[in-house]
Amino acid sequence: MVASMKIVAVIPAYNEEKRIAATVADAIKFCDAVVVTDDCSRDQTGAVARAAGAHVLRHIINRGQGAAIQTATSYALEVLLPDVIVHFDADGQMMGEEIPMMVEPIAKGEADVVLGSRFLGKRANMPFTRWITLRLALLFTILISGIRVSDTHNGYRALSAQAAREIKVTLDRMAHASQILDLIKAKRLRFVERPVTIRYSAETLQKGQSSLGAFIILKDFFKDKFLGDV
Amino acid sequence: MIFQAILIIFALFAVSRVSKQYRQRKVSVHWFVLWTLLWMAVMAVALWPHSTDLVAAWMGVGRGADLIVYSSVVILFYGLYRVMVRQEKMHQEVTELVRRIAIMEEIKKH
Numbered sequence: 583m584v585a586s587m588k589i590v591a592v593i594p595a596y597n598e599e600k601r602i603a604a605t606v607a608d609a610i611k612f613c614d615a616v617v618v619t620d621d622c623s624r625d626q627t628g629a630v631a632r633a634a635g636a637h638v639l640r641h642i643i644n645r646g647q648g649a650a651i652q653t654a655t656s657y658a659l660e661v662l663l664p665d666v667i668v669h670f671d672a673d674g675q676m677m678g679e680e681i682p683m684m685v686e687p688i689a690k691g692e693a694d695v696v697l698g699s700r701f702l703g704k705r706a707n708m709p710f711t712r713w714i715t716l717r718l719a720l721l722f723t724i725l726i727s728g729i730r731v732s733d734t735h736n737g738y739r740a741l742s743a744q745a746a747r748e749i750k751v752t753l754d755r756m757a758h759a760s761q762i763l764d765l766i767k768a769k770r771l772r773f774v775e776r777p778v779t780i781r782y783s784a785e786t787l788q789k790g791q792s793s794l795g796a797f798i799i800l801k802d803f804f805k806d807k808f809l810g811d812v
Numbered sequence: 813m814i815f816q817a818i819l820i821i822f823a824l825f826a827v828s829r830v831s832k833q834y835r836q837r838k839v840s841v842h843w844f845v846l847w848t849l850l851w852m853a854v855m856a857v858a859l860w861p862h863s864t865d866l867v868a869a870w871m872g873v874g875r876g877a878d879l880i881v882y883s884s885v886v887i888l889f890y891g892l893y894r895v896m897v898r899q900e901k902m903h904q905e906v907t908e909l910v911r912r913i914a915i916m917e918e919i920k921k922h
Contacts, residue, residue, distance in 0.1 A: 619914070637922075639914035645907045653911045661919060754907050805900065 587689050589613045589681065590664035593636070594650030595672035599625040606634035608678035609670050617658050618672070619650035627672075637662075648758025652751040659746060667746045669739040675780045676738050684740040687774050694745040694771040697731055698738030698778035708782060715796060722800075723760065726807075729767040731775060735759045738778045745771050757802035764807070819858040823851040 591609040595602055595618050602618065610616050616636040620628035622644035632638045639653050651669060658664055666685050670676055680698075687693040700708070719734045737759070741749065748769045753761045766773050827848050834844040857864055857876075864876020873879045 637918060639918050641910045641914055643906065643910050645910055649907045649911070653914055656911060657915045657918060660915070661922075752904055754903070805896075 587665040587685060588663065589666045589668060589685055590658045590662050591616045591668045591670045591681070592651060592654040592658060593618045593631075593670045593672050594621060594647045594654065595619065595623065595627050595631065596621045596644070596647070596650070597623045597625050597627060598672040599623070599627045599630045601674045602627050602631045602672050603634040605670070605672050605674050605676075606631055606636045608674070609668075609681070610635055610678075612678045612681040613668065614664070615658075615662050616670075617654040617662070619654040621645060621647070621650040646755035646758075648751045648756070648761070649754035651758065655746050655751075659743065663743075665743055667741050667743065669737055669741075671737050675782065677779055677781070680738070680776075680778050681740075684738065684776055684778070687776070688740055688742050692772070693774045694742050695749075695766055695773040696740040697733070697773055697775050698736045699731065699733035699775045700736060700778065700780055701732040702775055702777035719796070723763055726803075727760065727764045727767055729763050731763060731773075733775070734763065736778065736780070738780075745769075753802055753806050755798070755802060757799045757806070760799065760803045761806065764803075816858040816861070820855050823855045823858070827851050 589612070591613045593602075593605065593609065593616060598605075606616050606618065618628070618631040618636040618638050620631065620638055620640045622641045628638045628640050637657065639657055641650065641653065645653075655667055658667055666688050668681055668684060670678075670681075676698075684696045684698065687696050716733065716735060720732065723734045724730050739762070745766075748771065749762055749765045751758045751761060765771075830839060830844055830847045833839045834841065857880075861876070864879060866876075868874065868876045868879040871879060873882065
């Protein structure tokens with residue numbers, strides 16, 4: 583735990599019964615509590631997560647990763663009263679031991695949000711097509727959201743409680759990542775990036791976004807930007 | 813001639829239906845009035861088809877029929893937009909409900 587800050591990890595999960603126990607066990611070593619949102623999984627993800635020591639919120643209808651993150655965040659803010667919230671993936675690609683490093687800038691008061699990046703220094707073992715897609719997403723984000731980050735679709739984030747309150751995710755599916763960046767800029771939150779390690783395995787690579795998925799993200803994001811709040 | 817007759821009959825039918833629904837309080841007065849006005853306009857066009865040509869000429873469009881088609885397309889696009897916005901709002905409302913249920917259930921367990 584970092585300098586007496588209460589850290590809560592927030593983990594959106596869908597059909598991860600095979601990996602969620604290890605993920606929760608990993609994260610809980612570096613946090614005061616772990617909150618898992620079981621996004622209407624068809625397997626035992628919720629039960630397994632609870633057995634591993636997490637608070638579990640169950641969506642009775644599948645709403646998407648963005649919604650799952652927001653649900654866990656709302657619960658944490660209302661019930662657990664954290665100082666810092668960390669976004670963590672359920673599939674074991676992230677490393678719990680990097681949580682203290684992610685939280686440090688917030689603990690020191692240097693930033694409101696810390697964004698993980700695969701492109702800072704460390705060269706990730708990632709397939710070329712995915713690398714190209716991510717670079718294009720980066721360009722898009724700079725142009726549309728006006729925020730410059732080196733890794734636009736990295737789910738590893740740390741937010742101060744206040745920042746977490748201000749960033750309300752309303753894009754339920756995969757476009758939430760773009761929305762979060764958009765909101766960081768809109769709410770003028772101070773952010774920094776930190777290098778993180780994302781472990782790719784053959785299994786998790788299959789789960790990744792398809793090219794069609796990328797277009798759906800774009801569509802959702804633009805729909806919200808221009809039609810949202812009507 | 814036949815088409816005009818069909819249009820008028822259909823218009824009267826539509827108005828009678830919505831009138832019945834209004835009396836049963838299934839639709840609001842706004843909807844009833846708008847709907848009736850719309851179908852009265854349809855009847856007027858059916859009875860005096862060339863009236864549309866006059867309006868079209870005044871607006872700088874070729875024929876009355878063209879004007880009706882162009883207007884319908886614009887109105888439909890706008891209607892579609894409104895439906896999409898409403899659907900998006902409903903989607904978010906459902907998510908909020910699912911969220912509340914999830915949080916309430918977990919709070920109960922502790």
